[in-house]
Amino acid sequence: MSTDYQQAREALGARLRELRLTGPVGRLTGPQLAARLGWPHSKVYKLEGGRQTAAPDDLRAWAEAVRQPDATDELLARLKGFESHIRSWRRQLAAGHRPVQDVWNIEVDRSTVIHAWEEAVIPGMLQTADYARAIFLRYADLYGSVRDTDEAVRTRILRQQWLHQSGHTFHALIWEAALHALICAPSVLIAQLDRLAGMIGMDTVQLGIIPLSASLRIPPANGFWILDSRLVIAEDWHAEIWLDDADSVSTYERAWSTLRESAVYGGDAQALITRAQRSVNPRA
Known part of the structure; x- marks a missing residue:
């Protein structure tokens, strides 16, 4: 996997973590967010750590779960920006x-x-x-x-x-x-x-x-x-x-x-x- 690709994935993960910690409903732990999404909590940490590539539906669900739906377009743009290079x-x-x-x-x-x-x-x-x-x-x-x-x-x-x-x-x-x-x-x-x-x-x-x-x-x-x-x-x-x-x-x-x-x-x-x-x- 290219270094640029991995760096972009890690940057997206950092942004997801920021949204989890600063949402209008207050700070959510990884397990709390995972419970809202119906995911294993390991998926939350893999996405935040840049160890797994998010799907567009993952990003939409994340933004809704942290009560920040306005962030959806930004997250999808980030994903498109680096994923388009790796087909x-x-x-x-x-x-x-x-x-x-x-x-x-x-x-x-x-x-x-x-x-x-x-x-x-x-x-x-x-x-x-x-x-x-x-x-x-x-x-x-x-x-x-x-x-x-x-x-x-x-x-x-x-x-x-x-x-x-x-x-x-x-x-x-x-x-x-x-x-x-x-x-x-x-x-x-x-x-x-x-x-x-x-x-x-x-x-x-x-x-x-x-x-x-x-x-x-x-x-x-x-x-x-x-x-x-x-x-x-x-x-x-x-x-x-x-x-x-x-x-x-x-x-x-x-x-x-x-x-x-x-x-x-x-x-x-x-x-x-x-x-x-x-x-x-x-x-x-």
Whole structure:
């Protein structure tokens, strides 16, 4: 969990405690407030200590219980302000993968220059339909989400039209391990590698691959995307993290630039793809 996120959660907890202690009905103890709300008193202390994220209904109930309903809008604004940056997969995938792809398409369409780093998979902007389908199915199994796979695939592939519009540039960095990862059937990976090879030399795509043998200045950690130096979208197992403050964006730009120092391009990148193709299909 990000430090900024945790600090914001703790600040919200401190505000909740302040409301509990200064309400017009007088100071309430944690157990007294919990009894009014019908909660275990541990929930009150977890929320106040920033150890649990409040739901909007929790905040409304709290404000009513301490007889300060006018504080509801403020509490909800605080929650929205920090929670919007941490988009849990449980919430996002409640309606399936297609809505998540729709949101991504909106942000991509707003952008002209995109930098991406992927350490384990081929970036979505460069995926074949079959490869994308395999990825969505794997994640649907992991999260138990709605299987709207075909709709999600169509929406992701639609995003790739962005690559064919003048004035756009996609700077993609991939760790060589992603070329070998059998997250799909071997035949699907072979077709995906063929497509990736075809991207080399495309005027809107700058494809860099970091060899497994390369010296690395920083660890090849989780994938992230930078859209026009205004927004970073990074993925973790529990959530997708959206960051738009200048300091965070700058940090990710430095990380991308540092990773790029270990990458190869053009013919050298093509050689790595060819090697991956031969490892999947030795007869190639």
